[in-house]
Amino acid sequence: MLNKLYKILFGALVVVAALWLVAMNDGSPAMVTPGKKTQTENQTASLLRVYFLNVGQGDAIYIRTPDEQDILIDGGPDASVLAELGKVMPFWDRQIDVMVLTHPHSDHVAGLVEVLRRFEVKQIYYTGVLHTAPDYLAWLAEVKNKNVAMHIVQDFFELKLSDEIKLQFLYPTVSLVNEKMTxxxxxxxxxxxxxxxxEFLFTGDAEVEVEEALLKKYCALEQPCALASDVLKVGHHGSTSSSSEEFLKAVDPRYAxxxxxxxxxxxxPHLKxxxxxxxxxxxxxRTDERGAIDFATDGHGLNFK
Ligand SMILES: [Zn+2]
Structure with a gap:
């Protein structure tokens, strides 16, 4: 009798595992690289994925590396980031390896408070700029509560994610710790x-003033300009205060x-x-027209859906 029960339980487990494997094959975009054969679905695990999550009026960018590191740049204005992450992260993965807060406005920081409450975040990069709005204070309190390692961004550096993949921090290049910025x-x-x-360039809400500083630092001597990127996350939600023609020409993106x-x-976004x-x-x-946007690359070919 007990033996039979074990067999039934084992059978049920096999069925659950099979269903789970089917669910994991999530219809990732196939890669097409000139001169290379089309990659099949089961090769997509070796791709770098960049998701512009659909969090409404705000930014939240989730990056998953081929060796399963999770990076989150900003968290949008509310808890909607959790549902968005739920769609693209494996359900068993409750860790975020790197969290970046570009700046402490609510449409970037508020969702990160929720993420800190529900995920184990290993390290944080931020500027330490002075701001006293409730969402930012809640984020700081939660970071302290969870005892997450914090790093100040105040100069150029590269975070090596693998032999081929790196995250370059381009700006700010001065300390903003406790600075009160207008x-x-x-x-x-x-x-x-x-x-x-x-390459992907993520600009937060940086405006023309920052674009000019970036051009001066990264494009004056180097040719091609070290800002050049296949994908540009357009600054400040497409506001007219960002995306000067000179900056766009230097980045020369294939997609905005x-x-x-x-x-x-x-x-x-502004019509201009x-x-x-x-x-x-x-x-x-645009995330308001398409929902979340999912890019995949093997380092050469680039595709999105
Ligand atoms: Zn914003």
């Missing part, structure tokens, strides 16, 4: 993710992503920014 957007951390010859909420009260991108023939991908 325009917090211009204290945004700017990062560039590099995998082989594929705008993270923005439907019918938001800020009028983002859209027109500027159109003039430069850069396809625009």
């Amino acid at each position: 325009e917090l957007n211009n204290g945004s951390i700017v990062t560039r993710l590099v995998d082989g010859d594929t 992503v705008i993270s923005v909420g439907q019918d938001n009260s800020f009028g983002h 920014t859209l027109k500027r991108l159109e003039r430069l023939n850069v396809p625009i991908l």
Whole structure:
């Protein structure tokens, strides 16, 4: 009798495992690289994935490396980041290896409070800029409560994620610790993710002033400019205060992503920014129109859905 029960239980376990394996094959985008054969679904585990999550009016970018490191840049304005992460992270993975807070405005920090409460976050990168809004104070309190290692971004450095993949911190290049900034957007951390010859540039809410500083530091001597990237997360939700023509030309992106909420009260993205991108023939991908945007690369080919 007991033997039979064990057999039934074992059978049920096999069925659950089989269903789970089917569920894991999540229809990842196939990769097409010139001169290479199309990658099949089961090869997608070796791809770097970059998701621009659909968190409404705000930013949240989730990166998963081929060896399963999880990086989260900003968390959007509320708990919606949790549902978005639930769609793209394996359910057993409750760790975030690297959390980056670009700047402490609510549409970037509020969702991170929820993430800290539900995930084990290993390390945090932020600027230490002074800000006293409740969402930021709640984030600082939760970081302290969970005793997460914190690193200040105040100069260029590279975080090596694997032999091929690195996250470059491009800005700020001075200490903003306890600085009271009149325009917090211009204290945004700017990062560039590099995998082989594929790059993503994440600009937070950096405005033209920061773009000029970046051009001066990274493009004056180096040719091609060290900002050049296949994918640009357009600064400040497509506001007209960001994305100068000179900056866009230097980055020379194949795709521009705008993270923005439907019918938001800020009028983002601005028509001027859209027109500027159109003039430069850069396809625009918007989270308010497409939902979450999922890029995959093997370091050479790049695809999205
Ligand atoms: Zn913002």
